[in-house]
Amino acid sequence: MMPRTLYDKLWDRHLVSQREGEPALLYIDLHLIHEVTSPQAFAGLRERRVSVRRPGLTVATLDHSLPTHDRALPIADAVAAKQIALLRANAEAFGIPLHAPGSGRQGIVHVIGPELGLTQPGMTVVCGDSHTATHGAFGALAFGIGTSEVEMVLATQCLLQRKSKNLKVEVSGRLQDGVTAKDLILALIAKLGVGGGTGSVLEYTGEAIRALDMEARMTLCNMSIEAGARAGLIAPDDTTFQYLRGRPFAPRGAAWDAAVADWRALVSDDGASYEGSVHLDGGAVEPMITFGTNPAQAVPVTGSIPAVSEIAAPEREAFLKALAYMGLEPGKPMLGRPVQAVFIGSCTNGRLSDLRAAASVLRGRRVKAGVRTLVVPGSEAVRKQAEAEGLDEVFRAAGAEWREPGCSMCIAMNGDELAPGQTCVSTSNRNFEGRQGRGSRTLLASPLTAAAAAIAGAVADARRIP
Amino acid sequence: MKPFEPFDSTLAILPFDHVDTDQIIPARFLKTTTREGLGAHCFADWRESPDFVLNRPESRDAQVLVAGENFGCGSSREHAPWALLDAGFRAVIARSFGEIFRQNAQKNALLPIEVDEATHRRLVEAPVGATVRVSLEGLRLPGGGVTAFPLDPFRRACLSKGVDEIGFVLEQEDAIAAFEARRSRAFDTRAEA
Numbered sequence A: 001m002m003p004r005t006l007y008d009k010l011w012d013r014h015l016v017s018q019r020e021g022e023p024a025l026l027y028i029d030l031h032l033i034h035e036v037t038s039p040q041a042f043a044g045l046r047e048r049r050v051s052v053r054r055p056g057l058t059v060a061t062l063d064h065s066l067p068t069h070d071r072a073l074p075i076a077d078a079v080a081a082k083q084i085a086l087l088r089a090n091a092e093a094f095g096i097p098l099h100a101p102g103s104g105r106q107g108i109v110h111v112i113g114p115e116l117g118l119t120q121p122g123m124t125v126v127c128g129d130s131h132t133a134t135h136g137a138f139g140a141l142a143f144g145i146g147t148s149e150v151e152m153v154l155a156t157q158c159l160l161q162r163k164s165k166n167l168k169v170e171v172s173g174r175l176q177d178g179v180t181a182k183d184l185i186l187a188l189i190a191k192l193g194v195g196g197g198t199g200s201v202l203e204y205t206g207e208a209i210r211a212l213d214m215e216a217r218m219t220l221c222n223m224s225i226e227a228g229a230r231a232g233l234i235a236p237d238d239t240t241f242q243y244l245r246g247r248p249f250a251p252r253g254a255a256w257d258a259a260v261a262d263w264r265a266l267v268s269d270d271g272a273s274y275e276g277s278v279h280l281d282g283g284a285v286e287p288m289i290t291f292g293t294n295p296a297q298a299v300p301v302t303g304s305i306p307a308v309s310e311i312a313a314p315e316r317e318a319f320l321k322a323l324a325y326m327g328l329e330p331g332k333p334m335l336g337r338p339v340q341a342v343f344i345g346s347c348t349n350g351r352l353s354d355l356r357a358a359a360s361v362l363r364g365r366r367v368k369a370g371v372r373t374l375v376v377p378g379s380e381a382v383r384k385q386a387e388a389e390g391l392d393e394v395f396r397a398a399g400a401e402w403r404e405p406g407c408s409m410c411i412a413m414n415g416d417e418l419a420p421g422q423t424c425v426s427t428s429n430r431n432f433e434g435r436q437g438r439g440s441r442t443l444l445a446s447p448l449t450a451a452a453a454a455i456a457g458a459v460a461d462a463r464r465i466p
Numbered sequence B: 001m002k003p004f005e006p007f008d009s010t011l012a013i014l015p016f017d018h019v020d021t022d023q024i025i026p027a028r029f030l031k032t033t034t035r036e037g038l039g040a041h042c043f044a045d046w047r048e049s050p051d052f053v054l055n056r057p058e059s060r061d062a063q064v065l066v067a068g069e070n071f072g073c074g075s076s077r078e079h080a081p082w083a084l085l086d087a088g089f090r091a092v093i094a095r096s097f098g099e100i101f102r103q104n105a106q107k108n109a110l111l112p113i114e115v116d117e118a119t120h121r122r123l124v125e126a127p128v129g130a131t132v133r134v135s136l137e138g139l140r141l142p143g144g145g146v147t148a149f150p151l152d153p154f155r156r157a158c159l160s161k162g163v164d165e166i167g168f169v170l171e172q173e174d175a176i177a178a179f180e181a182r183r184s185r186a187f188d189t190r191a192e193a
């Protein structure tokens, strides 16, 4: 048999049919839904008078438009409240389990899937959300879909797909102390460019990847889409199995042993061929921060914004437009740029290890006066564990806000947003114009760098804070 | 879905690369629960500026938007093609597209047309009021000549006949049921293991 890549194997396992001249019909093992991209899909089902084919392969939560203030308060935005009520009603009507606020299991869709053991190696996982790539950290083929495809999966449990290009991303060496998976992915996107992975599936391999824990692997895979990739993949290993064992929806007993034996086959064969490959020296990656309006516009936090002469001629106009929007100048250092807000959270960096990292910087220190600092756990489970460890006290004592789980200021459609012109160091994944509110300016970075910025009131290096 | 009909149109030129879905339809408008009415918010933030291209009179009746590289990168929100359609566009010509946007657009009969650099330059530099003819077979350029563009043959067939893809897959029930029967998995999101 021809040597196959991990992607080939996942593809082959889910092939329902492949008819001449048509895209393949691919079976979907796990469908995650949330309030924003599902209402029109359910409306479509009703119009066609079909039910959800496999409600037991679908799971719902509330995250995007849900406010992160005290849950006892009503949802002030009537439009958001209606959207949230509609997901509750649709889940009820179609028999889909919903992890609602107060259940102990609500959270950002890409945080709760893994946390509950729903996401497992070898699965196909989809969600009406581009950061579904997160779940690829488990060796699952996971990608974002639009609402028409959400409707397709609800109705048929399948998708019509053409196979993507498969690129190998090898990261050698070891990340230095103070350098995180967020820095690694920002460095990688800077190297690939925002369109560098368009339409492809990236498989991350190499010593530096093997050394990452599951939460770091999720951070890495999460942002694959920011290089344009459909999905990111990491072959499952003992780190994966240890993370999953004992989680509520992970197999148990003999079924667990059988599953692990099966999952061990989910590696790319020696000699399997990819359409391309990229290499990065993990040991050379520095803490990174973005300066522009797309995630590829990033430099080391101790570095400078490129000079105009360093930018290729066709890119110059976009570069200058981005800097004008950001209120920044070419050639200037990033350290010391004033910031008015800090956001620690999101499906990229809203997990326990991220909060621990932020707390390690904030412990015993104070947020600079006037810098609004939001710490938003990715899920109710993360929130509970963080409180058990006293992290909430660290954040509050430092002067940060400790909020309820949700997408919060990653997307600014739930009440958490910046004022026009404000600059925020954010642990989220997109620095597009207006992403954190109209006229907002986002600098993407790791939780360590974000926490350091909160203390300094400016871009700062977490390795050198007074 | 209605079969895709060829049409003639003037051009609205948006000469930027990496126009992301947050620009096409900012997140604050995603709280809607229907597909309709998003056109009023299409490019909402950029439209605030009076000299934004789409505010200019020559763009008013254009059904074809011309942009640069990687148009529609970013989120999977299908609200992006819904908003463009509701704003009157029926095709977007670009140097390249974000992958999810391209698929979402095709599913809604907003035709994504990828062109090479020379063709792109011709369109961007075409005189005000120049028109193109858009059909599934090719793009007729201002000043003559038809250029082909990549379109998955299956999608082309779906667009030209107005095939409903979900209905198409629902008809493959036997294959889906056979696949499910082949795999014995206890996994169920409604019951813990």
Ligand code: SF4
Residues within 6 Å of the ligand: A063, A064, A108, A109, A110, A129, A131, A346, A347, A348, A406, A407, A410, A411, A428, A429
């Ligand atoms: S945290 Fe941000 S990127 Fe992640 S799912 Fe929510 S809105 Fe999307």
